[in-house]
Amino acid sequence: AQSVTQLDSQVPVFEEAPVELRCNYSSSVSVYLFWYVQYPNQGLQLLLKYLSGSTLVESINGFEAEFNKSQTSFHLRKPSVHISDTAEYFCAVTETGANNLFFGTGTRLTVIP
Amino acid sequence: DTGVSQNPRHKITKRGQNVTFRCDPISEHNRLYWYRQTLGQGPEFLTYFQNEAQLEKSRLLSDRFSAERPKGSFSTLEIQRTEQGDSAMYLCASSLRPDSSYNEQFFGPGTRLTVL
16 A cells, blocks of 8 residues: 655745755655645646656756655755745655555645845 | 545534535546645545546545546536535545556545534
8 A cells, every 4th residue: 555654744944945845755666746836715736756777856946856766766956946936735645557646644844044 | 627626624513514625636636635634733634536446535534525527627526515524625646557656646625624
């Protein structure tokens, strides 16, 4: 069975500081991994995804995540956060060939001016 | 149409009443998904459609819940005899059926249900 663990429910960080949001998954088969962002009163938006190939994936707004198969992790990082990055971030996994996403419980990132 | 739309955005109802939500997917997306998100949790899969066929249902989808997609376009999710535990955000997503690999699911803004 698949599962996703996001150990940090809340992460406060000062503006322009680096941040890492942790995500670990469990699955017995090949997986695809995702990070979604949810701004207040909005739906989920895909931030980045790992399907295959390079284990380091990047988003257009400076976030990156690295797939680590041995540690079953897909941590999200940004070297310098902005106020506008304040949001809820969800890690998700799906097994190859499956049709639904399994989400973690989310991490609320709060960027402090 | 630039995205998935859901109506209503908010619904407040009394316990025991029936409610119905609507989801309009992105045009030409033939897959449609329903998820439920309770406070402090991530979204949980409920069911999905390929065109008008409901192909998978989660065990979370009790017999008080029914979803339809009669013409393979919009979908409705009905909850009968609502309970306080049904209070949640109901999210809809759509995607193209992939030829291979995976196709991104695009999410709507959700319908927030409050059962009093």
